[in-house]
Amino acid sequence: MKKVPLSRVFVNDEVREAGMRAINSGWYILGKECEAFEAELAAYVGTKEAVLCSSWTTGALMLHHAMGVCPGDEILVPSHTAFPSIEPMIHRGARPVFIDIDETYCIDVDLLEASMSERTVGILPVHLYGHPANMDGIFLAAKKHGLWVVEDCAQAFGAQYRGQRVGSIGGAGVFSFYPSKNLTVMGDGGCITTNDSVLAGKLRMLRNHGEKSKYVHDFVGYNFRFNEIQAAIGRVELRNVENLNEHRRDVAARYNDRLEGVVQIPPERPWARAVYHMYVIRTERRDALAEFLKDKGIGTGIHYPVPNHQQPAIIKSCSDLPRLPKTEEVVTQILSLPIYGDLPMEDVDYVCDAILEFFGKFATANPSGGGK
Numbered sequence: 504m505k506k507v508p509l510s511r512v513f514v515n516d517e518v519r520e521a522g523m524r525a526i527n528s529g530w531y532i533l534g535k536e537c538e539a540f541e542a543e544l545a546a547y548v549g550t551k552e553a554v555l556c557s558s559w560t561t562g563a564l565m566l567h568h569a570m571g572v573c574p575g576d577e578i579l580v581p582s583h584t585a586f587p588s589i590e591p592m593i594h595r596g597a598r599p600v601f602i603d604i605d606e607t608y609c610i611d612v613d614l615l616e617a618s619m620s621e622r623t624v625g626i627l628p629v630h631l632y633g634h635p636a637n638m639d640g641i642f643l644a645a646k647k648h649g650l651w652v653v654e655d656c657a658q659a660f661g662a663q664y665r666g667q668r669v670g671s672i673g674g675a676g677v678f679s680f681y682p683s684k685n686l687t688v689m690g691d692g693g694c695i696t697t698n699d700s701v702l703a704g705k706l707r708m709l710r711n712h713g714e715k716s717k718y719v720h721d722f723v724g725y726n727f728r729f730n731e732i733q734a735a736i737g738r739v740e741l742r743n744v745e746n747l748n749e750h751r752r753d754v755a756a757r758y759n760d761r762l763e764g765v766v767q768i769p770p771e772r773p774w775a776r777a778v779y780h781m782y783v784i785r786t787e788r789r790d791a792l793a794e795f796l797k798d799k800g801i802g803t804g805i806h807y808p809v810p811n812h813q814q815p816a817i818i819k820s821c822s823d824l825p826r827l828p829k830t831e832e833v834v835t836q837i838l839s840l841p842i843y844g845d846l847p848m849e850d851v852d853y854v855c856d857a858i859l860e861f862f863g864k865f866a867t868a869n870p871s872g873g874g875k
């Protein structure tokens with residue numbers, strides 16, 4: 504039987520050779536490959552600085568530390584996101600204030616002001632599934648109330664908001680290079696992008712035990728360093744990421760063509776260039792459809808089945824949990840379909856045929872008569 508996984512990492516000979524080059528160099532942590540990768544990441548995203556670190560989570564933790572997030576602070580964040588989006592702020596003693604979503608599955612900017620208090624310090628929008636959040640609306644609220652904005656770009660490497668790459672719009676952006684992400688490094692990894700060079704300098708020290716010069720520590724930091732093998736690999740992945748993202752967009756366009764009217768397809772706002780980290784459909788028959796696709800060798804996922812305001816870890820520590828009707832509804836209906844940078848179009852058609860069959864529709868493969 505044919506197998507179509509939910510996601511797959513892009514690997515070619517150049518990637519393998521880059522890894523070997525770093526191994527043979529004899530230098531493994533924070534060396535020339537990391538320096539070059541940081542410069543190339545900053546140039547791509549459009550910021551002065553990119554600071555590599557061991558994951559999104561560690562990057563956000565040291566960013567919150569560097570920005571002085573402290574106990575009692577409140578941060579506005581969507582509930583509908585990966586659980587790690589809220590962990591770093593909780594480790595700093597801050598409280599996530601959960602906001603409902605709009606039709607793009609990102610934070611609903613119309614709900615921001617009503618959710619603020621005198622303890623609110625910042626907004627953490629998530630560019631979920633690779634679609635940018637409504638940054639104009641976010642900045643309007645943030646500026647009016649003197650709040651910082653940090654972008655969660657974990658799922659959106661290369662996405663654009665009004666022609667500007669995500670990660671260059673807020674005070675800082677945090678990326679993940681986890682293997683399923685649009686840009687990966689064959690393991691865990693992440694980076695923080697910012698135009699604030701003082702902040703970047705502090706982050707570079709924090710990731711390396713607060714060290715300013717060898718064995719001299721200005722403050723207590725962490726070991727959130729990055730390594731040469733993954734930097735060498737990441738540099739090759741970065742050179743390919745535009746093509747891989749363009750292919751994801753072609754895949755999304757084919758899914759849209761074939762599935763519109765059968766299931767609810769993901770919207771793309773006119774100001775957005777989404778990079779489809781995930782292609783997420785909605786249907787009331789979600790669970791039965793997932794089972795049907797599994798029997799045909801097709802991988803699917805639910806991102807995410809339990810919203811963060813209803814996670815056991817949160818319920819335990821919070822007395823006044825919000826009701827978020829849109830979030831609570833979509834988690835029962837969303838289904839992520841296979842998508843990755845080199846997913847063959849014939850496999851996309853195989854998935855579409857299966858979905859049309861499930862809904863009792865006549866399947867016509869490749870209706871637009873072309874595509875990559």
Ligand SMILES: Cc1ncc(COP(=O)(O)O)c(C=O)c1O
Pocket residue numbers: 558559560561584585587588629655657658678679680681691692693
């Ligand atoms: C939206 C979002 N934020 C944060 C993270 C955490 O990233 P990492 O696994 O690199 O810490 C992820 C990854 O799952 C994510 O999807």
